[in-house]
Amino acid sequence: MIAYQSIGTALGMALFAWLMQTGLSGVDRKITARIQKRRGPVWYQNFRDVFKLLNKRSVTHGWIFDLGLLIALAGAIGTAMFMPMAGIIPLQGYDNFFMITYLAALGVFGRALSAGASGNPLAAIGVMRGLTQNIGYKLPYMVLVIVLINYYKTSSISGIAALQQVQGWSVLKMPLGVLVAFISLHGMLGKKPFDTYLAPSEVASGPMVEFGGKYLGLLNIAHEIAVFVEISLFVNLFLGGGATLAEFLLKYMAVYLLSSCLGAVMGRLRVEQVVRFYYKVPIGLTILQVLLFTLLYGGVS
Amino acid sequence: MPKKQLPSRFYPVKHEMQTVEAPAEKISPQQRAETWEKIxxxxxxxxxxxxxxxxxxxxIELPLVMTSRFDxxxxxxMPMATPRQADILLVTGYASLKTLRRLIYTYEQMxxxxxxxAFGPCAVNGGIYHDAYAVLNRLDLYLPVDLYIAGCMPKPEAVMSGFMKLIELIESGKATGWKDYEQRYEWYKKNQLEAVGEVFIHDEFHE
Structure with a gap:
């Protein structure tokens, strides 16, 4: 039985996640601008954008379009509610890795459903590209996490983070693996060079092509929360979570801003190049890492 | 050491309770709507x-305005990919018979x-193309234009100052072209139909 109080904490967590990530993505825009020798917008520009979008009128494309968006938003908020952060575990005992993976898939599914229902061919191309890319980056990531779960003998994210505080971070045990996981995370965030499914000049922002006004605003909120979940998962699993909230947030910002800096200086790959890259380099490195890990830290039981 | 005086709100109120009429400052729904509109x-x-x-x-002036010199x-x-996501429609130059149809579709999707x-003199009176057979001379007969930026072509400085003027107009609630389009829709539609005229070819570009 989960107490109402912990559900309140969990909802607060999701709200905090949105506020922090939206602010941070404004900082990301600022940093990208500085890299391109521009001044860039104010750091709270993304809040202005979201509130403006929620103030606009827009059209719907049928009830599946609405429903898919709500599923995406609910999936994102629901995932963020389970995410442990530096010893703050909103729903104790439910922060299982597999649960979070499945809930996160709900958000992606909702977005794909909604975009598909809009009936725009560019949205369909975007969804197809996104899912193709998903297969590319999910495979090495999952293999690495399963190795970690096998090593730590727990699939609880807070458990893995707590064990890393004692035994040392996973990044020291599997440096190649963390590199691969970071490449996968870069793809999950849709940063360049892996933003084939967004590609504004190519497929007109892909799945978002028919979203406008309030719909785009809600999609933006869902996206920011999903980004929070992806980065928190990376920090918790590979960088040892955090003993204090400040430590956790510092690692979080380092990972996110490194990803955005890399994104600012790269061009876009084509979708077949992305998939070919993921099936060559990260999977090769993953196999090497799993062999090394098995030799150094005991066999797979 | 003198005892630190607490703020007065921590002390119990000594005087007797008395009822005071609340000032009649009820916020009307209209006022609330106005405040909301301002935000x-x-x-x-x-x-x-x-x-x-x-x-x-x-x-061609827009890349300069977007990149590091004027930013x-x-x-x-920000530039956006589709009309659904956009707030401003930039008509950079003349509208011809063929582009007007797309312009109207685009505008109505936003x-x-x-x-x-609207950029340049072409949107005001046709500019240097005023006597070309396919160029429509006045854009504001067909779409409600909120701001014209002068110059052939307007320099990036002019474009920037025009955008700042647009921001000012929107913030003071004077950029109401979209309301005008809703109110005088028949008038705009009549002009649009007169300009576009009858369509002879029916394919995916001319329906």
Missing amino acids: AQYFRANSLWMLNYCTGCCA MERLGM GTPKYVV
Whole structure:
């Protein structure tokens, strides 16, 4: 039985996640601008954008379009509610890795459903590209996490983070693996060079092509929360979570801003190049890492 | 050491309770709507997403405005990919018979509030193309234009100052072209139909 109080904490967590990530993505825009020798917008520009979008009128494309968006938003908020952060575990005992993976898939599914229902061919191309890319980056990531779960003998994210505080971070045990996981995370965030499914000049922002006004605003909120979940998962699993909230947030910002800096200086790959890259380099490195890990830290039981 | 005096709100009230009539300052729904509108206008003015309808030569000035020399992102402006996401329609140059149809489709797909910015003299009176057989001379017969930017072509400085003027207009609630389009829809439609005329070819480009 989960107490109402912990559900309140969990909802607060999701709200905090949105506020922090939206602010941070404004900082990301600022940093990208500085890299391109521009001044860039104010750091709270993304809040202005979201509130403006929620103030606009827009059209719907049928009830599946609405429903898919709500599923995406609910999936994102629901995932963020389970995410442990530096010893703050909103729903104790439910922060299982597999649960979070499945809930996160709900958000992606909702977005794909909604975009598909809009009936725009560019949205369909975007969804197809996104899912193709998903297969590319999910495979090495999952293999690495399963190795970690096998090593730590727990699939609880807070458990893995707590064990890393004692035994040392996973990044020291599997440096190649963390590199691969970071490449996968870069793809999950849709940063360049892996933003084939967004590609504004190519497929007109892909799945978002028919979203406008309030719909785009809600999609933006869902996206920011999903980004929070992806980065928190990376920090918790590979960088040892955090003993204090400040430590956790510092690692979080380092990972996110490194990803955005890399994104600012790269061009876009084509979708077949992305998939070919993921099936060559990260999977090769993953196999090497799993062999090394098995030799150094005991066999797979 | 003197005892620190607490603020007065920590001391019990000594005087007797008495009822006081609340001042009759009830906020009417209209006032509330006005306040809300003001807040909304702030957000609208400071986050303008634009759709470039690059019909003519003025479009070449936009890359300069976007990149590091003038950097319009510091005004919160960004280019967007589709009309659904955009707030401003930039008509960069003349509108011809063929582009007017796309221009109307694009404008009507955008969510309100939406604004139209026209570049150069071609949108005002046809400019140097005023006697060309396919160029429509006055854009504001067909779409409500909120702002004209002068110059053939307008320099990036002019474009930036025009955008700042647009922000000012939106923030003070004077950029109401979209309301005008809703109110005088028949008038605009009549002009549009007169200009576009009858369609002889029916394929995916001319329906």
